[in-house]
Amino acid sequence: MKYISTRGQTEPMEFSDVLLMGLAPDGGLMLPESYPQIDGATLDEWRGLSYPELAFAIMRLFATDIDEADLKDIIERTYTKEVFGSDEIVPVRQLKDDLYILGLSNGPTLAFKDVAMQFLGNAFEYVLKQKDKRLTIIGATSGDTGSAAEYALRGKENIEVFMMSPYGKMSEFQRAQMYSLTDANIHNIAIKGMFDDCQDIVKALQQDADFKAKYSLGTVNSINWGRILAQIVYYFKGYFAVTNSNEEKVSFCVPSGNFGNICAGHIAREMGLPIDRLIVATNENDVLNDFFNQGVYTPRPADKTYVTSSPSMDISKASNFERFVYLLLDKNSKRVHELFDGVKAGNGFDLSGVLEAVNTRYGFAAGKSTHQDRLNTIKDVYETYNDLIDPHTADGIKVARELQKEGEVIICAETALPVKFSETIFEAVGDSLSEQDIERPEHTKDIESLEQHVTVLDNDASLVANEIKKVVTPV
Numbered sequence: 001m002k003y004i005s006t007r008g009q010t011e012p013m014e015f016s017d018v019l020l021m022g023l024a025p026d027g028g029l030m031l032p033e034s035y036p037q038i039d040g041a042t043l044d045e046w047r048g049l050s051y052p053e054l055a056f057a058i059m060r061l062f063a064t065d066i067d068e069a070d071l072k073d074i075i076e077r078t079y080t081k082e083v084f085g086s087d088e089i090v091p092v093r094q095l096k097d098d099l100y101i102l103g104l105s106n107g108p109t110l111a112f113k114d115v116a117m118q119f120l121g122n123a124f125e126y127v128l129k130q131k132d133k134r135l136t137i138i139g140a141t142s143g144d145t146g147s148a149a150e151y152a153l154r155g156k157e158n159i160e161v162f163m164m165s166p167y168g169k170m171s172e173f174q175r176a177q178m179y180s181l182t183d184a185n186i187h188n189i190a191i192k193g194m195f196d197d198c199q200d201i202v203k204a205l206q207q208d209a210d211f212k213a214k215y216s217l218g219t220v221n222s223i224n225w226g227r228i229l230a231q232i233v234y235y236f237k238g239y240f241a242v243t244n245s246n247e248e249k250v251s252f253c254v255p256s257g258n259f260g261n262i263c264a265g266h267i268a269r270e271m272g273l274p275i276d277r278l279i280v281a282t283n284e285n286d287v288l289n290d291f292f293n294q295g296v297y298t299p300r301p302a303d304k305t306y307v308t309s310s311p312s313m314d315i316s317k318a319s320n321f322e323r324f325v326y327l328l329l330d331k332n333s334k335r336v337h338e339l340f341d342g343v344k345a346g347n348g349f350d351l352s353g354v355l356e357a358v359n360t361r362y363g364f365a366a367g368k369s370t371h372q373d374r375l376n377t378i379k380d381v382y383e384t385y386n387d388l389i390d391p392h393t394a395d396g397i398k399v400a401r402e403l404q405k406e407g408e409v410i411i412c413a414e415t416a417l418p419v420k421f422s423e424t425i426f427e428a429v430g431d432s433l434s435e436q437d438i439e440r441p442e443h444t445k446d447i448e449s450l451e452q453h454v455t456v457l458d459n460d461a462s463l464v465a466n467e468i469k470k471v472v473t474p475v
């Protein structure tokens with residue numbers, strides 16, 4: 001399996017090279033040349049597999065230049081009960097007849113990003129060792145990516161991590177999770193700006209070819225192909241958990257920001273998993289809702305990007321979206337290049353002419369949720385089903401209920417646990433709830449009281465470059 005760029009100007013590459021990459025050299029995103037097609041007999045076979053077995057069956061189709069025994073070993077070390085709390089790894093629970101929750105948030109940092117990131121940490125260490133290389137990971141986070149990356153990469157050999165987060169814009173719990181780490185290879189940087197400013201700094205450093213080569217820059221933010229790959233697995237797992245035969249179809253509803261999670265669902269569907277609809281749920285930062293309903297993509301300027309109570313979805317543009325647009329435009333990389341050069345310059349684009357294909361051929365639908373919707377949904381789900389959900393998951397449930405069709409089975413992705421956002425949970429449910437009612441895994445007890453380590457910088461890429469130069473020896 002070879003990998004190509006959405007912009008068409010990068011030589012085809014092997015998986016292990018793509019794994020360590022951020023943006024392609026031509027500014028695009030890397031994708032496999034084609035998606036493997038899974039037939040019914042194979043689906044039947046996969047239905048009975050454990051999570052690690054399923055992950056291996058899927059990943060070996062994509063990670064073709066990694067020794068199979070080694071890949072199996074990496075996967076078996078990653079997806080364990082010790083790390084994810086149960087052998088199921090991503091347990092499914094039922095709210096009612098036709099509405100399920102896929103529990104993706106039982107890893108170390110209590111958000112879905114652990115599922116991919118824990119794999120990436122182990123895969124990086126393996127590939128770096130094979131290639132005798134070092135890597136400087138730079139990343140941008142509005143909370144969950146950063147902590148998931150840090151917990152996946154802490155203490156790993158040959159890796160330094162520089163993680164940018166928007167100053168003062170994360171929850172107390174998220175800050176505590178990240179800034180309390182004491183591992184020498186973890187460097188937290190708070191930027192006086194929005195998440196997108198952090199993301200722009202990462203892009204600016206990546207695009208400085210000299211700097212990038214000299215300091216071996218890499219990334220683990222949501223454009224990383226390895227993350228998308230690891231996420232494909234749980235769409236299969238979720239599907240098998242709620243169906244008895246491949247004749248049945250289910251829909252997935254996914255709280256979305258950078259389009260990373262649901263992009264994996266899109267690929268699972270392209271591979272032949274019987275997914276009916278892929279429902280994108282946004283918060284007030286609704287660029288994806290607009291696109292999937294009107295066909296018009298209008299990225300937001302930073303001053304129109306809202307700070308919301310589902311902060312991990314506070315984005316102005318969806319960085320993985322290009323992967324879908326590439327396919328939608330029949331792999332016309334020249335056109336993709338033009339459109340996303342426009343996005344970079346702050347322009348939007350209009351693909352309403354192919355909206356029909358977006359909704360039918362690719363199964364996409366979308367809805368939006370606001371602060372009040374989130375509060376109402378958290379309260380209602382708690383009172384009706386005695387189930388406490390986090391604000392992002394609530395956005396998903398709100399949209400799923402709103403869009404659900406007669407007879408449609410929907411699986412909602414649980415993208416974080418409520419304890420990460422307890423302020424909003426209390427606002428929603430009120431006095432009937434006490435601190436103890438919000439379940440908190442043992443390893444996260446009292447983390448808010450630990451000493452925090454973070455460097456605060458102005459919104460300027462060169463300041464971040466200086467931090468890197470202080471620590472990393474150039475090659």
Ligand SMILES: *Cc1c(COP(=O)(O)O)cnc(C)c1O
Pocket residue numbers: 111112113144145222255256257258259260261262312313392415416
């Ligand atoms: C990252 C994140 C999202 C958004 O996922 P994308 O892959 O960016 O679409 C949603 N909810 C939570 C809790 C997250 O951490």
